[in-house]
Amino acid sequence: MxxxxxxxxxxxxxxxxxxxxxxxxxxxxxxxxxxxxxxxxxxxxxxxxxxxxxxxxxxxxxxxxxxxxxxxxxxxxxxxxxxxxxxxxxxxxxxxxxxxxxxxxxxxxxxxxxxxxxNPRTRISLFAPHSADKFETRPSSTSLSSLDPYVASLASEFLNLTRAHNLDVRITTGFRSWDESDRLYAQGRTMPGPIVSNARAGDSYHNWGLAFDAAPFVNNQISNDQNLYILMGHLGGQGGLEWGGTFKAIVDYPHYQYTFGLTTEDLQNGRRPSR
Known part of the structure; x- marks a missing residue:
């Protein structure tokens, strides 16, 4: 070069x-x-x-x-x-x-x-057309069972840590369907509203079961207290999770992920986490 x-x-x-x-x-x-x-x-x-x-x-x-x-x-x-x-x-x-x-x-x-x-759907068709897991057709879910088993275990430990700090933290997004990611990506571009995502379907770790969103609740309502999200972010880091509050492009306080060192392009190319 x-x-x-x-x-x-x-x-x-x-x-x-x-x-x-x-x-x-x-x-x-x-x-x-x-x-x-x-x-x-x-x-x-x-x-x-x-x-x-x-x-x-x-x-x-x-x-x-x-x-x-x-x-x-x-x-x-x-x-x-x-x-x-x-x-x-x-x-x-x-x-x-x-x-x-x-x-x-x-x-x-x-x-x-x-x-x-x-785009991600084209890349999968090129490089992983016979993948048995079919992430691109799965529905959205808030259940930890929708996540990769290891990521689900980290999420469970994270929730235990938040409870130990007297926080009421709940999972708001687990696996996110590719169609839902497409809708989020369209917002602020071809659909009304502000831009909230730079990730097309397949470009988000949510679409692979390697990410989840969590929010603090106060009086049974989601809190917007930034200090609570920062505390949660520190607890997530202690548990080995990457926190979206450290992202550079679009800061994402509710977001947590564990990627096994894989990029979303790796996943689209057919690579999967090694155990």
Whole structure:
């Protein structure tokens, strides 16, 4: 990646457009940045979120590591499409017209929404079409039994810790259906209301049983006392959970997760937690 320029806010030129085409093609364009020659604030926001997703430093600067990650991910898609008979051209790591056309043909043939980008449902159809767990068709649930068994055990320990601190904490979301995540993602974009999520269906750990939401109750009503959520966050951390109050893009105080070191893209590609 030595020949690729380092890009940052204010950068201009053809490599900015290539960057934006790759981010868009990989389904990361949650804020509808324009694919042009200018690295603006919207592009920077998406780069930062992408870096969070792949566990690189969140600096918004596209240097060798970020370039390598983007190009490798596009190449993987191109190789897979070619192997299935959808000619995306030479696997060069650039999500150009030929790759977009191949994705559209694949989506058409598999009864998927024809966007020309590799959204989570398309990725599963590409890389894990015969997965027996069928997370994408499961209903939403507040039950701990809807979670991965190990995550459910951590959630149970977390609830015990909160009770020991005289808190009345209840699970408000366990497994979240993919359709529900799509509705949350649409809010503030194609549906009324404020934006509350940057995660399409399949891009949330809730959609894989690896996350839950919890809220404190006072007098049998959900409390908005931020101090209670902060205390809960500390207790969750003691129990080995990652707390959404530390998130950078959209802070999510009720959210807790345990990911086994997997990204949501790993899960879409068919990888599962190892025991």
């Amino acid at each position: 030595a020949n690729l320029p380092t890009l940052r806010l204010g950068s201009q030129g053809p490599y900015v457009k290539r960057l934006e085409m790759n981010l868009n093609g990989l389904g990361k364009n949650y804020n509808s940045f324009v694919i042009d020659y200018l690295f603006d604030r919207k592009t920077e926001d998406v780069v930062k979120n992408y870096q969070d997703d792949i566990r690189l430093p969140r600096n918004g600067i596209v240097g060798p590591a970020t370039w390598a990650s983007l190009i490798d991910r596009v190449k993987m898609i191109q190789v897979k499409l070619n192997s299935l008979g959808y000619n995306s051209g030479t696997p060069d790591g650039w999500f150009g017209h030929k790759t977009t056309e191949a994705v559209l043909r694949f989506q058409r043939d598999h009864a998927l929404v024809q966007e020309g980008v590799v």
